[in-house]
Amino acid sequence: MAGRGGMTTVLAAPPVDRLAAVTPTLRQIGDLKRVRVAHAEGSVAERAFSRAWAALVGGADPAVVADRECAAALAGARLGGMDAATLTACGLAQTEVETVLARAVDELVGSLHPDTGRRLRAALPHLVDHALPDAPIPPFVPALRRQPRAGATAAGQPRLVVEPAENHAEHCWAVAVYGALLADDTGADPAQAFLLGLAHHLHNARLPDAGFAGELLLGAYLTPMTDRLTEWALAELPEALAVRVNAVLAFRVDADTPLGRTFHSADVLDRVLQVHHHARAAAFTVEQALVDLALVHDGPVVDYQRAVLRAAGL
Template sequence: MTAQTEGAGPAAPLALRALLVEVNDLKRVHSAGRTGSIAERLFAQGWGALTGGAPPEAVALDITAKALAAARLCDLDAAFLASAGLDEAAVAEVLVSGLDAVAGSVDPALRDRLRAALRQPATSVQGPLPGFVAALAHQPRAGVTCPGKPRILLEPPENHAEHCLMVAVYGVVLSPFYRADPTQVFLAAMAHHFHNAAMPDAGFTGEMLLGDHLLPIMARTTQWALDELDPALRETMERARAILPDDATAEGRAFHAADCIDRVLQIAQHLQAASLTMGTVLDDMELVHAGPVKSFHDRVLADMRIP
């Protein structure tokens, strides 16, 4: 993967496009007995690990590895596999297989570190979840807004926890291309919507209508979230958030690339669903898949004239 240099070459690694598109669906994967999407739950897991004292670098690798493995495995995660009787070695083998199924375009050195995170998961203690974690999970994103025009709402909306998690994972995966510190990018992404824990999201339109009140309100509501953290973690997050205002640093570029990619892919999946055809479903994706009753299924559909 060719690294990005300011003013020369591509601004983002096209080779990672397919992976980022696929991982984006973790915002929309749910399972019985588990509250929220996989992305929402990984956001909470990440914050629990951070408040529990886990090293931020380990948290960034752990959450990113779990997200990439879940792209194909969904909620066939370590907890489920262990409960179903697999030993630690078998669990690790399954999870690494899930990671490898999608991570061919990931920087090789980073991919090895992600594999290691799945093979030897950290034994961190989950700390108490700050109130902003649940608040962001309940705070819907604004949709498509533009000053002077009505909002375009696409249902169901993502929430801010899902968006922050996705940007954090994207940021880690994109970091080698920008020669950025993946841990700093991860932390900044996990914290970049602190203000929306208390501040409803009216999008760019609402921000412009607030005028000179916008920045003081954002600063105040961001501080409310920061104040929920212990002093050491608060200082760590404040340092990480320093990359947010611009793309002057490698970490800033990795973050802003991740942020804009996720924002656009969130809308793209709505458009993809609207344009889906039965040819794709039945022929390309083989909805009626191979098996002992495949021929009977085909005859049933043909005689019922479905589709």
């Protein structure tokens, strides 16, 4: 939980040597918070959040869910909304879908721990043949999809509002995926890291987010309130799953364990990468689009297109 993490002094060293190499991959995965498609409501990230909880409530093994969702996220970093279900619906055969997904994963998997890469490649076929279980989604899932994040706040300072705000489902999904992708480097269990990230803001299904500044004002009321609201959310889960989720939530309070370090690495990376996104968006220039990203790219009519732009003064 960001608030509790913010109130705990953590002096542990960064947990992985490859953080500089993996962060650009995490950044691209995080952009799935901002990718949408015509045939479904919400971002790719929040729909993945719902899909993960539906699978868990339906009795799926958290390790299988974690690998499947991380593989989908890594592929999605390159393919955006062209996921396995969409490619299948558009007429590709199963082997063809697997080929496309593997191409996307191969572009980014080199930044990850080799064991992580092997697990994600092995999960790719399951993205094609997987069907969601007929299980109800807990009420906290759509609530977290609706609940906006507060963003950066500081005591005594005016609130900085950036739009569009991410929601708690998107943040929790990102922390879950980042944690599972970092787990092999930190010595944590990927499934536990995924569950912890997925569940660490259950209390915000009912409690609006006022940021760290608001949590400071709650003072001694904060912990009992969030504990109570978390219990209410856990009561919406099957008992065995609730017990398992509750057990991993205990590791969010410090960075003294591999799981705690993994969670806090994923959480702080996502919070700061989100701010970097808004800064990049505000500073974006036409030159970046035309030169760096080759908006008008090579092709049979590129000379004509460039002539049009010159004539238009663009």
